[in-house]
Amino acid sequence: MSKHRRELGFAGLGIALVTTVYVVVYKVTGELPPASSALGHTVGIIGTIFMILSQTAYSIRKQAGNTRWGPMVKWLQSHVMMGLVGPYMVLIHSAGKFNGLAAIAAAMTVIVLISGIVGRYLYTAVPREIEGVNPEHLAKAKKALATWRAIHIPLTWTLFTSVLVHVAGALYYATLQR
Amino acid sequence: MAKKPSGSVSATGIIAAGVLLVALGVWAGLAGPAMFSPGKLSAKATGVKLGGMTSHAQTGGSCDICHVEPWSSDDMATRCTRCHTDVATEIQTHEGVHGLLSRNASSPTCRGCHSEHLGADGALTVVDDSKFPHELTGYSLASHQHTIKGPAFTCKDCHGTDLSRFDQAICATCHSSIDAKFTASHKASFGANCLLCHKGSTPDGTDFDHDAFAFKLTGAHAGVACSGCHTPTRSRQALSLTPQTCYSCHAKDDKHRGSLGYKCNSCHATSTWSTATFNHSVLGSNVASKDCASCHADTDIHEGAFGRQCGQCHNTGGWSRALFSHSRLSGSLASADCASCHAGNDVHSGRFGRQCGQCHSTSSWGGSSAGHSAFPANHGGAQTCSTCHPSGTKTYTCYGCHEHTPANVQAEHGGRSVSSLANCLQCHSGGGGGGGHEGRGSGEHRGHGNDD
Numbered sequence: 001m002s003k004h005r006r007e008l009g010f011a012g013l014g015i016a017l018v019t020t021v022y023v024v025v026y027k028v029t030g031e032l033p034p035a036s037s038a039l040g041h042t043v044g045i046i047g048t049i050f051m052i053l054s055q056t057a058y059s060i061r062k063q064a065g066n067t068r069w070g071p072m073v074k075w076l077q078s079h080v081m082m083g084l085v086g087p088y089m090v091l092i093h094s095a096g097k098f099n100g101l102a103a104i105a106a107a108m109t110v111i112v113l114i115s116g117i118v119g120r121y122l123y124t125a126v127p128r129e130i131e132g133v134n135p136e137h138l139a140k141a142k143k144a145l146a147t148w149r150a151i152h153i154p155l156t157w158t159l160f161t162s163v164l165v166h167v168a169g170a171l172y173y174a175t176l177q178r
Numbered sequence: 179m180a181k182k183p184s185g186s187v188s189a190t191g192i193i194a195a196g197v198l199l200v201a202l203g204v205w206a207g208l209a210g211p212a213m214f215s216p217g218k219l220s221a222k223a224t225g226v227k228l229g230g231m232t233s234h235a236q237t238g239g240s241c242d243i244c245h246v247e248p249w250s251s252d253d254m255a256t257r258c259t260r261c262h263t264d265v266a267t268e269i270q271t272h273e274g275v276h277g278l279l280s281r282n283a284s285s286p287t288c289r290g291c292h293s294e295h296l297g298a299d300g301a302l303t304v305v306d307d308s309k310f311p312h313e314l315t316g317y318s319l320a321s322h323q324h325t326i327k328g329p330a331f332t333c334k335d336c337h338g339t340d341l342s343r344f345d346q347a348i349c350a351t352c353h354s355s356i357d358a359k360f361t362a363s364h365k366a367s368f369g370a371n372c373l374l375c376h377k378g379s380t381p382d383g384t385d386f387d388h389d390a391f392a393f394k395l396t397g398a399h400a401g402v403a404c405s406g407c408h409t410p411t412r413s414r415q416a417l418s419l420t421p422q423t424c425y426s427c428h429a430k431d432d433k434h435r436g437s438l439g440y441k442c443n444s445c446h447a448t449s450t451w452s453t454a455t456f457n458h459s460v461l462g463s464n465v466a467s468k469d470c471a472s473c474h475a476d477t478d479i480h481e482g483a484f485g486r487q488c489g490q491c492h493n494t495g496g497w498s499r500a501l502f503s504h505s506r507l508s509g510s511l512a513s514a515d516c517a518s519c520h521a522g523n524d525v526h527s528g529r530f531g532r533q534c535g536q537c538h539s540t541s542s543w544g545g546s547s548a549g550h551s552a553f554p555a556n557h558g559g560a561q562t563c564s565t566c567h568p569s570g571t572k573t574y575t576c577y578g579c580h581e582h583t584p585a586n587v588q589a590e591h592g593g594r595s596v597s598s599l600a601n602c603l604q605c606h607s608g609g610g611g612g613g614g615h616e617g618r619g620s621g622e623h624r625g626h627g628n629d630d
Contacts, residue, residue, distance in 0.1 A: 036216065059186040099295075100213045101202065153186055154194035161195040165202055169214035173241065176248040 007077035014085035018043065022092060032095040035102070036174055040093050047089025048163060051109070054082035055156055080120060087113040090163075105166045108159040115152045122148050212239035217295035220302050229261030234294060234302075244294070258288045275342040278315040285314060303341065307333060318378040318385075326356055346372050367413045374414075393422050397448030437472075458494040504540040530563055536571055557609040576602045 022043075025033050033039040058079035061069055069075075087109045094106050126141040205213050221235035229243075237243045243261075246252045259266035268274035272281060279285050293304040307330070312319045322331050333341055336348055349372045354361045368375065379385040388395045395402075407427065411417050424442035425432070431451065438445070438461075445454040461468050471478060471486035477497070484491070491500045517524060517532035523543065530537070558579055560566060566574045576582040577600075587599050 055186055097217060099217050100215050101205075102214075102216065150188075150190060153188045153191045156186060157191035157195040158198050161198045162202075165199075166214075169211075172248075173211065173214050173245060174216075 007080040008084075010077075010081045011084035014081070015088050018085070018089055018092060035093050035095050035097065040095060043089045044093030047086045047091075047093060048167070050082040050086030051090065051163075052160070054079050054086055055160070076123075080116075083113070083116050101162065101166050101169060105159070105162040108155070108162050112152070112155050112159045115148070115155055119145075119148045119152050210239050211241050215239070215241075215295060217300070218297050219294055220296070220300055221298040222302065228263070231261070235298060253287075255288045258292075275315065279311070281314060284311065286311060305333065305341070307331075313379070316377065317373060320379045321381045322378060326352075346370060369414055398450065399448050536563065553603065553607065553609050574603075575600070 022032065025039060035044060058075050061075045090109050091106060098106055122145045126145055127138055219234040219237065221233050223232040225232065231237065244254060244257050246254055246257060265276045268276040269280045271277055291305050292302055324330055337344055350361055350365055350370065375386045376383045377385045377387060408417055408420050411420065425440040428442055444457045468489060469486050470488035474488055491502045493499060513533060514535055515532050516534035520534060563571060565578050568578055577584055588594065591599050
């Protein structure tokens with residue numbers, strides 16, 4: 001595996017692990033663990049934490065610009081890995097049932113995931129070496145990346161807002177209001 | 179200085195979040211808390227109105243009809259039974275499937291078996307066969323894990339489509355396919371009410387709950403094989419006719435040979451014969467008339483001196499609290515050898531002999547009838563009553579003393595006849611000598627006097 005594709009390998013491993021657990025449970029019980037089950041909640045919570053970390057940790061590193069925290073490429077790899085595994089866990093948490101606000105949060109997860117994948121390839125399209133690069137091509141790539149960021153960040157905020165309200169509702173209605 | 183990347187915090191992001199929050203607020207205002215519903219409620223109509231509705235879907239998204247606010251003292255089961263009053267009645271009366279399941283603390287809640295939000299056609303009862311506490315219904319599935327063909331039992335195998343009902347005919351139907359001859363014979367002997375004896379925890383029915391009947395199997399009885407009492411009965415009717423009295427089985431064990439009656443449990447527990455607590459009530463009301471020595475000969479410290487009827491003096495509360503009845507003494511009290519018991523109480527140190535009854539009564543040591551209030555009992559150093567009272571305490575004579583010989587007395591009194599001087603106390607009431615006025619009286623001397 002290419003050094004630059006290592007994050008995809010880790011993401012694949014995480015997804016395979018979660019999938020295996022769900023397949024085993026499905027074989028034993030004959031149904032997917034409901035979102036409200038212990039396993040369903042656990043997977044949902046971990047997935048959400050991954051998504052939040054994916055977003056915040058990478059941003060904080062970028063803002064800080066502190067090279068002692070490690071190279072940006074590592075943070076980007078972590079961002080991509082958690083950005084893939086997190087949404088997968090959140091979606092599998094739903095057990096295929098999409099109702100009300102939870103459906104909106106799930107839909108936003110998918111949208112942000114797709115947006116993130118697009119962004120990842122736009123990011124790699126920007127040349128890192130200035131020599132021999134067509135300035136016009138560089139300007140286009142940078143513009144595309146800026147446009148993507150202008151779309152991706154509001155989508156992310158929308159996603160986390162819907163997740164926040166969904167978690168608050170679940171805590172109140174499914175945990176406190178038994 | 180290069181401009182830092184903007185990260186994830188942007189005005190457009192905050193605006194997008196704000197717009198979404200406003201949209202969710204509008205949605206909540208229009209649709210209520212249904213926006214948090216994990217799925218549609220069941221629309222299956224029962225045809226019976228409970229709480230004014232025929233299906234959960236008719237609640238119209240009012241979550242609090244079923245869900246309980248965190249600050250409420252209710253639980254969800256309370257909300258369920260507000261509408262499902264028939265279930266509440268079953269739980270209160272311990273009847274029906276809900277009544278059976280609610281019999282102890284480990285009983286499942288409504289949610290343990292019933293689900294919701296699984297869609298308009300979703301199942302309302304979702305029971306995990308392997309986790310359902312079937313033993314709470316009074317019948318364990320321990321012996322019905324797998325069918326004779328191998329696969330695990332399902333609820334429908336025994337219950338059909340209605341899990342709350344059970345027709346015992348299915349027992350005979352299934353078991354006939356295993357052993358038709360035995361099943362027919364067993365059914366003929368014991369009837370078709372299988373659950374009366376079989377509770378499911380063992381395959382051969384040895385989990386039969388005998389305590390459901392009047393004769394409880396406690397103590398050593400619990401370890402006795404059925405045939406120990408029920409031989410050779412082979413039908414329910416014969417089983418019910420098994421004698422239940424102690425003596426019907428234990429006559430051979432009676433060491434009292436019937437002398438203490440036939441209700442062994444008056445004294446013995448079912449755990450063992452040896453730790454009996456004798457209940458004297460089996461002797462009847464008149465304990466005093468019983469031959470106590472037949473049991474208590476070894477503990478009689480009187481060694482039979484007072485006969486065999488200990489109850490004349492003792493009660494059944496303990497030997498120490500005896501009340502001696504002097505009527506037990508044979509012959510007159512005055513002639514009894516009181517000192518055999520009262521030597522320790524004799525303040526006279528034996529001076530007046532062993533027959534305390536000559537002066538004392540049985541009511542107390544005080545109040546002696548000796549009548550020596552004026553005449554000192556130790557007059558002249560007398561050691562025994564018989565010195566002065568040779569013929570009993572009703573009469574006396576002073577001539578019994580060597581000093582008061584008839585000759586001496588006659589000489590002292592100027593030669594009067596001895597017979598006229600016999601009533602000494604007439605003049606010498608205090609036992610004094612010849613000085614002073616005592617002994618100078620002019621009374622008639624009348625022979626032996628009376629000191630009463």
